[in-house]
Amino acid sequence: MSRLLQSLFGRLPIGWLQLSHSKTRFAAAIAGVAFATLLVFMQLGILGALNSSTIAPYGFFEADIMVSSEDANTLTDGSNVARSRLFQSLGVAGVASGTELYIGNLEFQLAGGSTATLQTFGLTNQGAAFVTPDIAAQFDLLIPENTALIDTATRGVSKGAFDSLRAGNPFPFEIKGQTLTAVGTLEMGGGFSADGTLFVSDQTFLRFFPNRSSGAPNHILLNVSEGAAVEDVVASLRKVLPADAVKVQSLEAAASADLAYQTTERPTGIIFGFGVLIGIIVGIVIVYQVLSTDVADHLSEYATFKAMGYGQPFFLGIVFEEALVLAIFGFVPGLAVSVLLYMGMSAATGLPVEMDGARIISVFVGTVVACSLSGAIATRRLAGADPADLF
Incomplete structure (x- = not known):
């Protein structure tokens, strides 16, 4: 792993070496990121099932236009039409x-x-x-x-x-x-x-x-x-x-309006949306705690580098390296467990809980961004500090 990262970054993989030095802390950090990833995947899976089941009935119909009661927000609510x-x-x-x-x-x-x-x-x-x-x-x-x-x-x-x-x-x-x-x-x-x-x-x-x-x-x-x-x-x-008395929409527009109402105004959609946000916040907090602790433990080494003339981009590079390692190592088990839980939920409830490529990519990118953000926050103490103040 060290050789791969060294060839990738063109330097000694300091971040990887610092993380892997303490196996217990490294495992705990991976577990934390995996849990946050799992939480986001599960909330997105249930929200996706809600979205799919909301618009699925529209797929039975091949009409161009739907005329509904003015107070109808979904396919099944609202008054009747004359x-x-x-x-x-x-x-x-x-x-x-x-x-x-x-x-x-x-x-x-x-x-x-x-x-x-x-x-x-x-x-x-x-x-x-x-x-x-x-x-x-x-x-x-x-x-x-x-x-x-x-x-x-x-x-x-x-x-x-x-x-x-x-x-x-x-x-x-x-x-x-x-x-x-x-x-x-x-x-x-x-x-x-x-x-x-x-x-x-x-x-x-x-x-x-x-x-x-x-x-x-x-x-x-x-x-x-x-x-x-x-x-x-x-x-x-x-x-x-x-x-x-009535609203007139294309069938496609009616389905889109129904979906928007279910996800932004109905309690179920709002709850699952907040669940996704909470999962992201949990991931940021966990990674920040790990990286800030790691920076504190190696503060003297960072002070030495700073005294030698290394600037903030160098320190950010190390912490971003750690963030990337945590994102990848935490994402993989989180994804694996999520796939298994998706299959179990689909079999138990009959809901269309399915994993797709777009969701995998978006959650992975989000995991990397969240970990990188945590890393940037964790290094703020090093910015502008005098090397002597860090010892």
């Missing part, structure tokens, strides 16, 4: 077609007496034009009453529970004292607000939600005419539809 807004929208130039979207939660009784929450989407017969091809291909199966497409990755349901359904056999189950028959499948998995997903017709939806009205869907989905610009049609719709 169906008359659909007919108004169809009269706007550039709008080719539209449909109502109904959303609600149903409780699926699992074996053993527990329940799974299924986020349920209800669409009219025209809805096939507004969903992904795999769902559209099964849309005719929803014409009979009390039929559904069910999420085979529903959290809490055994993997083999839907084998017969995949083979083409209906899968009846009970919800609210009524029998609902799954006749097709989709796959998404659970999120923070639901354990799985159902697609049903609007008529089936209204049977299971008797308090809902066909004239008040959650959202209205629109597709624009061929050649029409989505943003131009959105602008036209905003002139026609009352801004105090």
Whole structure:
């Protein structure tokens, strides 16, 4: 290691030699950096799962524009929209077609007496034009009453529970004292607000939600005419539809707004964001303590170098070398443990907790920057000090 660092820095690796001289302190420092890295990775992993599960339902739809209630901040909250807004929208130039979207939660009784929450989407017969091809291909199966497409990755349901359904056999189950028959499948998995997903017709939806009205869907989905610009049609719709009653956004903009709301205004997103910040602060404090102690222990040697004419850049180079060594040696075990915990959390909760390259790079760069910042703070005593004052 010494030879590698010597060739890299073009000088004797003083920082590495100082760190490795005390094996116990070096191991404790690595463990501290690894813990801080692990903390940041875990908070980012859960925050990433929140982000992924927030925008995942939008992936079921292939609409250009979404009309929602003015107070709707996410896909599932806010007031309902009057169906008359659909007919108004169809009269706007550039709008080719539209449909109502109904959303609600149903409780699926699992074996053993527990329940799974299924986020349920209800669409009219025209809805096939507004969903992904795999769902559209099964849309005719929803014409009979009390039929559904069910999420085979529903959290809490055994993997083999839907084998017969995949083979083409209906899968009846009970919800609210009524029998609902799954006749097709989709796959998404659970999120923070639901354990799985159902697609049903609007008529089936209204049977299971008797308090809902066909004239008040959650959202209205629109597709624009061929050649029409989505943003131009959105602008036209905003002139026609009352801004105090509805908001008009492209589907992509609606998903982005939902994600921003979940991560910056909902408590869950804010908590995990603070968790990342706390992890960074913990890492800075740990490395600072290690490096400042190391500087104090070798103060006489630093004073000698200063008396020989070495300036602050030389001392910063040594401490930055130590910071880089701690960052690398602490990052690797932190990453390894994080990957294992990610896999365990994903298997246990069904949440999309996944490690990706961008996260690895960003956390590594952040670790190096945090360690370097700690090193710069640790050497402040040497700046401008007289060598005699350091002995």
